[in-house]
Amino acid sequence: xxxxxxxxxxxxxxxxxxxxxxxxxxxxxxxxxxxxxxxxxxxxxxxxxxxxxxxxxxxxxxxxxxxxxxxxxxxxxxxxxxxxxxxxxxxxxxxxxxxxxxxxxxxxxxxxxxxxxxxxxxxxxxxxxxxxxxxxxxxxxxxxxxxxxxx
Amino acid sequence: xxxxxxxxxxxxxxxxxxxxxxxxxxxxxxxxxxxxxxxxxxxxxxxxxxxxxxxxxxxxxxxxxxxxxxxxxxxxxxxxxxxxxxxxxxxxxxxxxxxxxxxxxxxxxxxxxxxxxxxxxxxxxxxxxxxxxxxxxxxxxxxxxxxxxxxxxxxxxxxxxxxxxxxxxxxxxxxxxxxxxxxxxxxxxxxxxxxxxxxxxx
Numbered sequence: 001x002x003x004x005x006x007x008x009x010x011x012x013x014x015x016x017x018x019x020x021x022x023x024x025x026x027x028x029x030x031x032x033x034x035x036x037x038x039x040x041x042x043x044x045x046x047x048x049x050x051x052x053x054x055x056x057x058x059x060x061x062x063x064x065x066x067x068x069x070x071x072x073x074x075x076x077x078x079x080x081x082x083x084x085x086x087x088x089x090x091x092x093x094x095x096x097x098x099x100x101x102x103x104x105x106x107x108x109x110x111x112x113x114x115x116x117x118x119x120x121x122x123x124x125x126x127x128x129x130x131x132x133x134x135x136x137x138x139x140x141x142x143x144x145x146x147x148x149x150x151x
Numbered sequence: 152x153x154x155x156x157x158x159x160x161x162x163x164x165x166x167x168x169x170x171x172x173x174x175x176x177x178x179x180x181x182x183x184x185x186x187x188x189x190x191x192x193x194x195x196x197x198x199x200x201x202x203x204x205x206x207x208x209x210x211x212x213x214x215x216x217x218x219x220x221x222x223x224x225x226x227x228x229x230x231x232x233x234x235x236x237x238x239x240x241x242x243x244x245x246x247x248x249x250x251x252x253x254x255x256x257x258x259x260x261x262x263x264x265x266x267x268x269x270x271x272x273x274x275x276x277x278x279x280x281x282x283x284x285x286x287x288x289x290x291x292x293x294x295x296x297x298x299x300x301x302x303x304x305x306x307x308x309x310x311x312x313x314x315x316x317x318x319x320x321x322x323x324x325x326x327x328x329x330x331x332x333x334x335x336x337x338x339x340x341x342x343x344x345x346x347x348x349x350x351x352x353x
Contacts, residue, residue: 013310043269044303046276048197051289052197057205058205065209065213
């Protein structure tokens with residue numbers, strides 16, 4: 001038996017045939033490298049057995065699980081294909097409709113432009129801290145007044 | 152529904168039990184829990200130490216219940232549950248920063264001596280206290296990256312095929328082989344008579 005065959009045999013989980021087991025044993029006696037591999041494999045499996053060994057889950061395991069399942073939902077979530085697609089599809093459609101409505105709607109009037117366009121200067125709707133906004137005429141009058149005062 | 156083992160569906164296939172659970176028969180899910188609890192607990196114990204095992208087991212089955220509709224028709228529930236358990240263990244280890252907390256230099260002189268004896272002669276295992284041995288085994292396996300440890304556990308302990316391990320861990324078969332090689336090499340360094348860093352030097 002060659003080293004490669006020995007390692008393959010060591011990897012196998014099934015019981016080896018008598019001839020193969022005999023050949024492997026002879027090879028391991030003659031080859032320190034493969035013997036070290038074999039020992040490591042045995043110890044590794046042993047360590048894993050030690051680590052994974054344990055008692056059954058506690059007697060309350062199933063009762064706790066039942067309670068948690070009951071809290072979470074009355075029945076298991078069975079994500080059917082249609083339902084799984086429905087939620088994201090509806091969300092995307094809503095988003096698209098909202099975006100479209102926003103883009104197609106006329107832009108809101110600019111406060112500055114609406115002020116300049118309004119004949120009365122919008123004094124009743126545009127005030128700051130309750131002080132009525134001056135009208136066009138009042139602003140123009142104050143500018144003229146200022147110009148007159150300027151030498 | 153009694154506290155003991157559920158009586159129904161002992162011979163029922165996984166697919167049948169899944170269908171019945173989805174139809175609202177909670178007892179069918181309990182048969183699945185009963186059928187796979189040992190596998191799930193072995194996987195969790197192999198990945199994380201101590202007290203959290205039962206909680207992660209609970210979370211595994213709860214998540215499984217919530218997403219049972221994802222089980223593909225005709226496939227076994229076991230590997231799917233193992234995958235949920237492994238992912239939860241990864242999350243848990245990430246939170247713990249397990250690898251940073253444990254290192255081989257944590258081994259005390261007594262542990263190093265036992266390990267040396269064990270390497271020389273496996274029959275000494277019988278004389279070693281089980282709790283002590285368990286702690287030692289956890290420290291040694293704690294040297295491995297969680298993914299490498301998962302591969303080692305599923306291959307060496309559960310005897311799964313490379314293909315199945317790849318499916319459970321969501322990686323390629325090449326990645327499984329690579330991780331197995333890395334895990335074995337690391338353990339061979341620790342167990343194969345090479346020098347034990349920390350243990351012998353300190």
